Amino acid sequence: MQHRLSPDDAAFQQKMREFFTSKVPQDLRDRWAAGGEPDPDDIRTAQRILNAEGLAVPHWPVEYGGSDWSMLQRHIYLQEMQAASVPPPLAFNANMVGPVIAAFGSTEQKDRFLPPTANLDIWWCQGFSEPDAGSDLASLRTTAVRDGDEWVVNGQKTWTTLGQHADWIFALVRTDPDAPKKQMGISFLLIEMSTPGVDIRPIQLIDGGHEVNEVFFDNVRVPADQLVGEVNKGWDYAKFLLGNERVGVAPVGSIKRKLAEAKEHAGSVQTDTGTLLDDPLLAARIAELEAQVMALELTVLRVAANSREGKPDPASSTLKLRGSQLQQDVLELIVDIAGPAGLAWGDDSWTGLAAPTYLNFRKASIYGGSNEVQRQVISSGILGLKG
Numbered sequence: 001m002q003h004r005l006s007p008d009d010a011a012f013q014q015k016m017r018e019f020f021t022s023k024v025p026q027d028l029r030d031r032w033a034a035g036g037e038p039d040p041d042d043i044r045t046a047q048r049i050l051n052a053e054g055l056a057v058p059h060w061p062v063e064y065g066g067s068d069w070s071m072l073q074r075h076i077y078l079q080e081m082q083a084a085s086v087p088p089p090l091a092f093n094a095n096m097v098g099p100v101i102a103a104f105g106s107t108e109q110k111d112r113f114l115p116p117t118a119n120l121d122i123w124w125c126q127g128f129s130e131p132d133a134g135s136d137l138a139s140l141r142t143t144a145v146r147d148g149d150e151w152v153v154n155g156q157k158t159w160t161t162l163g164q165h166a167d168w169i170f171a172l173v174r175t176d177p178d179a180p181k182k183q184m185g186i187s188f189l190l191i192e193m194s195t196p197g198v199d200i201r202p203i204q205l206i207d208g209g210h211e212v213n214e215v216f217f218d219n220v221r222v223p224a225d226q227l228v229g230e231v232n233k234g235w236d237y238a239k240f241l242l243g244n245e246r247v248g249v250a251p252v253g254s255i256k257r258k259l260a261e262a263k264e265h266a267g268s269v270q271t272d273t274g275t276l277l278d279d280p281l282l283a284a285r286i287a288e289l290e291a292q293v294m295a296l297e298l299t300v301l302r303v304a305a306n307s308r309e310g311k312p313d314p315a316s317s318t319l320k321l322r323g324s325q326l327q328q329d330v331l332e333l334i335v336d337i338a339g340p341a342g343l344a345w346g347d348d349s350w351t352g353l354a355a356p357t358y359l360n361f362r363k364a365s366i367y368g369g370s371n372e373v374q375r376q377v378i379s380s381g382i383l384g385l386k387g
């Protein structure tokens with residue numbers, strides 16, 4: 001199969017490649033490529049370099065720093081960013097709360113929050129999930145009760161990624177416990193993490209790292225003008241946000257880079273007859289993964305091209321599913337290539353990082369909506385099957 005970019009798109013690709021590889025410092029990109037726990041300063045630095053060039057939030061409305069790019073150009077941008085190991089703009093800011101505020105927020109909220117959100121002067125975290133409200137998100141129990149000009153928030157969120165670095169949290173809260181359907185009594189609230197009564201506690205993960213947290217709210221008083229859109233309409237905004245979240249989770253460029261690294265590592269491991277890359281079984285495994293990544297890449301393009309008016313194609317669930325599976329397959333391959341050397345984990349060598357990275361990315365099939373739930377969306381929403 002042959003696919004060639006038009007001269008304009010090829011020039012765009014070249015421009016992106018040059019920018020990412022020359023304007024974002026090499027040492028920062030090397031740290032990102034190596035994996036392990038991300039340095040928040042690197043994430044901030046990279047986003048600000050991108051934002052200064054108008055490249056942090058290209059999918060936002062143009063008046064708030066977006067670009068009028070085609071879907072193909074957005075795809076090229078992401079691919080080149082991932083290929084150059086540039087930390088992507090913080091997803092909570094760029095893909096989640098930013099588009100929600102731009103689409104549903106008041107003019108005051110847009111002016112107040114969008115510029116610092118694009119520039120990562122505000123670091124956002126996502127306060128949706130709770131104990132017993134993950135896949136069944138509408139069961140959430142954190143309440144917000146109106147008292148004068150404020151909302152009083154009580155409850156608990158969990159799995160709050162990078163919340164330890166966050167300045168603000170966007171949270172779903174129950175504002176009408178008596179609504180006829182549980183989806184109808186939920187609102188979308190912006191809360192400053194330094195507000196009295198907000199307590200954040202770390203959760204230690206299997207790879208030894210700390211990237212998720214629990215967040216507790218004890219009589220937290222939130223100014224009423226920090227509620228986005230209309231009271232009790234938060235579920236609609238959450239659905240809009242989750243659709244965007246899924247589109248962003250088929251990291252084709254990163255998977256390709258990791259696969260290329262896997263090949264390089266295989267070529268560096270000596271065997272009796274040459275290197276691991278000469279092993280026909282391993283070579284076949286790599287070739288099969290390469291073919292599957294190419295199929296995913298073409299599917300990403302098709303789905304992106306079908307997205308209309310900010311509404312993601314329901315097929316975005318296939319991207320979430322396939323993207324996370326392939327990412328995990330490639331990381332498993334790297335563990336296998338590392339072999340016994342991978343047992344001595346914890347140092348910064350590729351063999352030392354192989355096992356913790358593999359374990360860390362087990363998360364990819366759970367967050368952003370678990371893969372079982374994506375399969376249900378695909379079976380009913382795309383294939384039309386009734387359960």
Ligand SMILES: Cc1cc2nc3c(=O)[nH]c(=O)nc-3n(C[C@H](O)[C@H](O)[C@H](O)COP(=O)(O)OP(=O)(O)OC[C@H]3O[C@@H](n4cnc5c(N)ncnc54)[C@H](O)[C@@H]3O)c2cc1C
Pocket residue numbers: 125126127128129132133134135136158159160161162212363366367368369370371372373376
């Ligand atoms: C590393 C990580 C980071 C996260 N970061 C954030 C964050 O920053 N902010 C945030 O709000 N949330 C975050 N999450 C939460 C994430 O969105 C939820 O974990 C996810 O939605 C699953 O919910 P749950 O953990 O409650 O599992 P459950 O919903 O209890 O599911 C348990 C199991 O049952 C399966 N299951 C559930 N319902 C169905 C069904 N209807 N049909 C078939 N199978 C089903 C699931 O697939 C899963 O295997 C994060 C999660 C992880 C792991």
